Amino acid sequence: xxxxxxxxxxxxxxxxxxxxxxxxxxxxxxxxxxxxxxxxxxxxxxxxxxxxxxxxxxxxxxxxxxxxxxxxxxxxxxxxxxxxxxxxxxxxxxxxxxxxxxxxxxxxxxxxxxxxxxxxxxxxxx
Amino acid sequence: xxxxxxxxxxxxxxxxxxxxxxxxxxxxxxxxxxxxxxxxxxxxxxxxxxxxxxxxxxxxxxxxxxxxxxxxxxxxxxxxxxxxxxxxxxxxxxxxxxxxxxxxxxxxxxxxxxxxxxxxxxxxxxxxxxxxxxxxxxxxxxxxxxxxxxxxxxxxxxxxxxxxxxxxxxxxxxxxxxxxxxxxxxxxxxxxxxxxxxxxxxxxxxxxxxxxxxxxxxxxxxxxxxxxxxxxxxxxxxxxxxxxxxxxxxxxxxxxxxxxxxxxxxxxxxxxxxxxxxxxxxxxxxxxxxxxxxxxxxxxxxxxxxxxxxxxxxxxxxxxxxxxxxxxxxxxxxxxxxxxxxxxxxxxxxxxxxxxxxxxxxxxxxxxxx
Numbered sequence: 337x338x339x340x341x342x343x344x345x346x347x348x349x350x351x352x353x354x355x356x357x358x359x360x361x362x363x364x365x366x367x368x369x370x371x372x373x374x375x376x377x378x379x380x381x382x383x384x385x386x387x388x389x390x391x392x393x394x395x396x397x398x399x400x401x402x403x404x405x406x407x408x409x410x411x412x413x414x415x416x417x418x419x420x421x422x423x424x425x426x427x428x429x430x431x432x433x434x435x436x437x438x439x440x441x442x443x444x445x446x447x448x449x450x451x452x453x454x455x456x457x458x459x460x461x462x
Numbered sequence: 463x464x465x466x467x468x469x470x471x472x473x474x475x476x477x478x479x480x481x482x483x484x485x486x487x488x489x490x491x492x493x494x495x496x497x498x499x500x501x502x503x504x505x506x507x508x509x510x511x512x513x514x515x516x517x518x519x520x521x522x523x524x525x526x527x528x529x530x531x532x533x534x535x536x537x538x539x540x541x542x543x544x545x546x547x548x549x550x551x552x553x554x555x556x557x558x559x560x561x562x563x564x565x566x567x568x569x570x571x572x573x574x575x576x577x578x579x580x581x582x583x584x585x586x587x588x589x590x591x592x593x594x595x596x597x598x599x600x601x602x603x604x605x606x607x608x609x610x611x612x613x614x615x616x617x618x619x620x621x622x623x624x625x626x627x628x629x630x631x632x633x634x635x636x637x638x639x640x641x642x643x644x645x646x647x648x649x650x651x652x653x654x655x656x657x658x659x660x661x662x663x664x665x666x667x668x669x670x671x672x673x674x675x676x677x678x679x680x681x682x683x684x685x686x687x688x689x690x691x692x693x694x695x696x697x698x699x700x701x702x703x704x705x706x707x708x709x710x711x712x713x714x715x716x717x718x719x720x721x722x723x724x725x726x727x728x729x730x731x732x733x734x735x736x737x738x739x740x741x742x743x744x745x746x747x748x749x750x751x752x753x754x755x756x757x758x759x760x761x762x763x764x765x766x767x768x769x770x771x772x773x774x775x776x777x778x779x780x781x782x783x784x785x786x787x788x789x790x791x792x793x794x795x796x797x798x799x800x801x802x803x804x805x806x807x808x809x810x811x812x813x814x815x816x817x818x819x820x821x822x823x824x825x826x827x828x829x830x831x832x
Contacts, residue, residue, distance in 0.1 A: 347531075363504035367511075380524045383504065384531025387497050391532070399500070406471055409500025 339376055349424035350374060351385050352413065355395060356421055359412040362386060386411050394420050474515045475505045478524075485525035489534060491564035497532055559656055562663075594642040597669035598634035602627070603676040702739030710738055711755055713769035714798040720805045722798040725758070727768050735767035756786065756793040770795055 354360065354368045366382045389395045394417030400408045413421070479502060486494050509515065518524055573583045606619035606627070619627040640646040647658065703710035713736075715726040728736035740757065753775050758768035772793035774786055786793060 361504065362500055363507045363511075366504075378527055379504070379508070379518060380527035381531040383501060384497070384528040384533075387528075387532040391496070402503075406502040406506060407500070408503045 343374065343377060344381075346428065347377070347381060347385050348389065349421065349428060350377075351382060351389065352394065352417055352421040352424070355386075355411050356413045356418060359410050361400075361408045361410050365411070389417065393417075470510065471502060471506045472509055472515075475502065475509060478505065478515045478518065478521050481521035482525040482528070485522045486529065489529075490560055491567050493534060495567065497528060497534070555656060558660065562659060590642060591639065594638045595635050596673070597666065598636075598638035599631065600669050600673050600676055601638075602631050602634050603679075604672045605630070607676065607679055703736060712738065712771050712773070712796065714800070715769055716798070716800075716803045718806050720803045724770070724795055725768055727765070729767065735765075737766035738771065740764075740766055753796070754793075770798070772796075 350369060350372075351365060354365050354372070357368075360368065362383045363379070365386065366377065366379050369377045369382060386395065390397050390411060394414060395411045396414050397409055397411050400410055402408065479498065482501075483494065483498060486497060489497070505515065505518075508518075573579045602619050606621060609621070618631060621627050621630065637646070641662075703713070713726075713728065715723040715728075717723055730736055738755070740755075753773035756772045756774060757764035757766045758771070759765060773796045774791070774793035
């Protein structure tokens with residue numbers, strides 16, 4: 337099964353969750369997503385998603401200057417982003433529960449699963 | 463996660479970024495910077511982590527992925543995608559907007575790159591009102607210079623009388639400051655239209671250009687000091703004659719009876735020649751409108767204090783040619799500006815005689831100063 341197609345649908349919520357856990361810059365977010373189990377995530381997709389979420393107001397960004405080398409652009413979550421994350425979490429929980437039930441994967445616990453996609457917690461690489 | 467180790471930007475990263483940037487050329491500068499900002503650090507860290515740029519694949523595909531994930535549509539220029547519908551009807555218009563926005567962004571980037579630049583820019587921004595006044599002044603000067611015969615510019619432009627120049631100047635300053643404060647078109651709209659921006663840029667650019675022209679129309683500091691404010695200069699020579707603030711180019715003398723005189727040599731109270739400044743006399747623009755003025759002669763010396771000075775309509779007026787006297791049309795003494803002037807006499811009381819019944823030819827001999 338092509339997981340990249342699945343990934344596209346959940347990249348937004350995954351990125352929001354990672355940034356919600358702790359502010360991060362592009363490559364840092366990529367690394368945390370991969371450490372969280374989303375191995376196939378593409379750098380450019382994550383960067384683009386960060387920019388899009390920023391443009392929509394779900395994320396803020398700030399530049400951390402460095403005396404040596406290029407500046408890092410950090411992203412943090414906004415209240416709007418946090419409520420978006422909440423909505424998408426609920427949507428994912430009910431969606432994944434339905435699909436799991438259809439696939440005969442037993443009866444998953446319904447309700448607010450904080451990180452239902454992966455056994456790991458996203459944003460663990462702190 | 464705050465890596466404090468130094469990030470080295472490797473050439474292949476810059477090369478890769480350059481290709482990505484080129485692929486995103488159709489975006490506005492703002493969008494592109496938004497998309498690429500921080501990418502240099504991200505890619506550098508990837509390399510520092512042991513990765514390589516090569517594993518990122520084709521930079522063009524990378525750019526497309528970036529663009530798609532960011533939700534920025536491809537423009538019609540690329541020949542595919544749905545961007546064609548959104549393509550503005552006037553690409554030139556978009557180009558100009560991008561040029562303006564881009565220049566502004568680049569300028570702000572450049573300025574914010576160092577504290578010294580930032581400070582200098584702050585000072586300049588504070589001085590903006592000075593420019594507002596200056597450009598208003600330039601506008602009135604240009605109006606002054608472009609109307610009427612050429613003359614040296616004066617600090618407060620004169621339009622025939624003393625008042626209108628000042629009034630015009632006040633009005634222009636007012637308008638310019640309102641413009642600067644964005645209270646009047648074309649600077650007034652919060653989101654200014656392209657036309658307004660271009661007009662504003664054009665006006666300011668024109669003012670800068672005209673500032674050079676206007677400054678050039680002033681007499682040099684030297685002539686200013688000596689001629690226009692000659693009264694204040696305590697120097698030895700007076701290089702020019704000034705009448706009521708205006709440069710005198712020629713002098714017409716009449717005798718007491720009102721007859722025009724030719725060949726009058728004038729000196730001041732100290733015996734210094736009352737000479738026009740040749741520089742001022744013949745530095746006239748607009749070709750044949752004003753004649754070139756030539757001096758009388760003391761033999762080897764030129765006599766600029768003998769009036770009226772001969773004139774010649776020899777075209778340019780920029781370069782005086784000494785051989786002009788041997789030409790078919792040598793310089794000639796100009797007609798006096800006044801055909802008749804009233805006779806003059808000394809108001810000496812003449813006991814025993816009725817009030818003067820005519821000009822007194824012997825007035826000079828009757829001078830009260832022995």
